[in-house]
Amino acid sequence: MKKILLIPFLFYSLFSFAQENTMLRTPSLNPDGTRISFSYQGDIWTVPASGGIARRLTIHESYESNPQWSPDGQQLVFQGKRYGNYDLYLIEASGNTPKRLTYHSTNDALPKWGADGQIYFTSRRAFVQLEWESEIHRIAQNGGTPQRTLDATALMPAPSPDGKFLAFVRGACRVSREAYKGSANRNIWLFNTANKKYTQLTTFEGQDIYPDWGGKKLFYLSAQNGRYNIFQQEIDASGMAKGNAVALTSFTDEGIRFFDVSADGSKIVFDRGTHLYLMDAKAGAKPKELKIEVTRDYHFDPIEHKTFSKSANNYALSPNEKQIAFIVHGELFVKPNDKEKKRAVQLSNHPYRDDEPAWLNDSTLLFVSDRNGNFDLFALQSSDKEQANLYKTFKLKIKQLTTDAADEEDILIAPNHKQIVFRRGRGQLVIADLLVDSIKGVSLQNERLLLDGWATPGGLSWSPDSRWLAYALEDLDFNEEIYIHGVEGNQKPINVSLHPRQDFDPVWSRDGTKLGFLSERNNGDSDVWFVWLRKSDWEKTKRDWEEEETPEKEKKHKGDKKDGDKKEKKKKAPIEIDFDDIQERIVQVTSMAGDEDDLMISKDGEHFYFTNDKDGSGNNTDLMSIKWDGTELKTLSPKIRL
Template identity: 25%
Template structure:
């Protein structure tokens, strides 16, 4: 008998595919959050929506589908309603919805505090119902002057003003069977991620008598106790007193506490009860239900049906997610890292190029080579962050230059001769890679902080950066390629940082915090320091002249033979004499002996300086306001340029988020609000603005690849 092997193969492949689909469709869904139980049903949050499923397991039914999150669902005592916290109009409010589904009805309207940092969770967090099912209990920050100080409130299921419970501060809480008492925690630290915290802010549980307003502490020990659930004569709660969060039971009559669950691998999370005999909780991203009488837990296998829309590949715009930016050596094209890919974009004409197309990698910190041919960047394509190289025209795929990375790596910086690349990592190590032999060396290792402000000298034979000392003040260090030695060139009395080399090889500019003029508070007798920074110039050799010698108006006395000479004809006013640009020396050397004393302050007042860079005859820097909590600073950030010869400061651009300068010092690319603009790097540069629109920055997104990368990166 003739057998068509091809047909048999495809039939077998189809059966396997169907089996995998069926298996996937019926598989236990992970990341089921904030569950509650009533009778034979459980409700939970998945993907920011509420779902309801049989407590015995099975396929879940969609209950809400708004783009905002819906969470902390709690069944009413009769099981007909579900109260929850939702974001239907932007902030978190209390809502109620029929268990059978329908339109949610909003019950609270006082503006929520937020958005809150993750460690503080959400405002207006629903905790349960009154025993008669007429009121919903929730925690709110509405009357709080500080985030740790919240309070429990109740609101009628029919609407109306919320009323505070008598406890002055409270986190979670649950009523006694009679409703005359409530077990609660005075604090809310339920979203903190630290493990085994045993300090003074650890949650404890109290029984509060609602008639006498008397509170009795019922849990002891330094570890957190949270999520109280009152069933009969027993208060169940969650605690990490054995190292992992597990359920415990406190007998109200005897005062005795016993451990109920003994999980050693995963923490019990967000347990919730029906106050009758069932407790549901998270464990390893799934749900388990526990019988409060037998103390036996059973996994609930729940499948949440998914159309797979979130997994579909798509092309998405990345121009609003730019992480960093740079310029080509002469400023012809812009360089962007956006949404994990590396792009080059034209200033005026031409295509935008995605050089990496790496949906499964986070590509960042791009830097253009001095000859314009290649771009160095950091990527975790291999699983760890490494240094890569890619042609600027995208003609070849990226090439990995390093291996063995163990920490986040930052900002490749090319030496001006294109022979070396410097970069650093999160552990405070500075590396230099030699391109010719791919040799990687560590030149500095700081145990007290990261090093991110390294800068190459004009000839590429020195690298300057700041590094923390034992007293946590940073000093400027210079690494010499000739002897592979590290030299500290500023003392440890002040913070000195952000070095920038004079292109002529005569000076090293840097910032240093040396102005201490404290500002006294109007509210309390305390102070803050503002505008503490000066700009300094260090002469690199003993024969280099002082950069800012004293100025004095003196009389120029003409010699006798000069007095007889006729005056030279002036140049036409429309033809100014061009200023010659001196060329940098063919070699560059530094006299390290006594260098820390060869320092002059740039004649500028103290300010909040940052982003220092240098070009021939000028330095560029940013100024701005000191940061404030709750409001904008008293002046916008500005980019300024200072003429060394004229000793004159000019504001180039206002409202600056950041900037970068081309290698030849001719152009600057400035981030202003959400826009990018190119300017000439001259005192008159404010009149040369050219908008650079990152409209062509698109990435081909494969969600499953992105999720894997995000998980590994975290």
């Protein structure tokens, strides 16, 4: 399978430009407020505080950010992923090869310099086996072994210039949840290094983050109006808040993402939107947008060639079983259903995601794509009248079938290829007729709503006669049940599982006698179950089944057809379902250790095929089969991945 990814850069050039949507991030002011460091393109840069031409200090394929100036302004500490996770690095402000300071397998981030020359940072090391939250550690600027600073979980450290206090944050809510209010919110705390006393400085029920000192004043971001703005709080000699915090900014449309204060507390730099701003550290001061010129170049080649021999997903077999459609990296491909023929043909080429291929016929594919802003249904056919085969044609046409503002996904074409069902939005289940015109192509007709609720139907499955749908749906206790829903008329869905534990992934047997599904109703792991659709089948004894001739035996009695005889095309007989007390006709097929998954049923309805993850690791999965009565358990292929 081959695919060429062409990233749309036409010129490989080196150029500079004034700041226009350049996303300069995590700025920091040097001690005297004359220079700014920041992160751009995952590298560390410096620039005069007045703006102008920036200088790149690092160039590496890893992402590097959060630079912080040393107290003497001669060095910068920053965080980078050069070895797979965030570590701290030290670099001269004039530029040199960065020195790695931390080596732990966890992330070390958000460094701040202390007056003692130590670098304080956020990590998860000592308490990781007991606590979810982070800890504060420190390390000498020359390196060495990091030491835990506090006996409490905390993050975002900010040591005061005189070394008396350590401001930090407590709380578990993500910083990105700007308007959050609740018990997981983040607050600013203060640790007195002399008397070891902890004091909570902010009590706002929302988010207070990123404390930073400017002289004897503490600054931080707070989302009191729903957006992050800079606040200033005076601290007395005992470490208590002196008066109320003062808001220095009052943005309401887009908040501040990060900021830094000069050592004397006179200047503030911050990033908001795609720009950097500088302002005086006082109420009423007007921020000034900085005009910064950066030179940029690509870290990697702008054109990348890749050959994929795996990572395909959402495959679909054509009705004649001669071709396979599948998705790789959001693009649609087709190849012959022959392991000796390796070449695949790319059918779609769009920067947005194409997914869920489904064959309407041997020359028409339906799929979903978010190329117009949300997921809609599309049809793909050959536009070459002389070559309808999608694998061979050089001319393709794609037609959009739906234009609703909500996403349409989980498409499933009926076995008779005359109807399609799909999910719209969160809980709408929509059915429509499929019309194929030689001139107009594919269109949807007679669209109607089968289901409209808050829960999302999952595991959609058509009955062989195209008259029924089975799916799993959560109730108000978030417990999934199996439903059968008639598609003709205004029939209501019928719950056929009726159990307080999870039932999901229904599968019809093609002989129309059983509806298989997976259930966690015994022992907490998923096993294979099924429900008898006809009461007469359920009432049969073991002897009845043993004495009943199978279609294969009848065929032997009548004699095989002669070579060359054409196969008779039998119309699918309507499936008979006895709904009275159907939940009483449920049968457990497997009870193995681990989870059963990927359920399928043989054509004659006699055998169930499934995978079994013995130990829950995902690395010890077997492909197995079993007869519907629990006998003839076999391992078809050990240790597979589906």
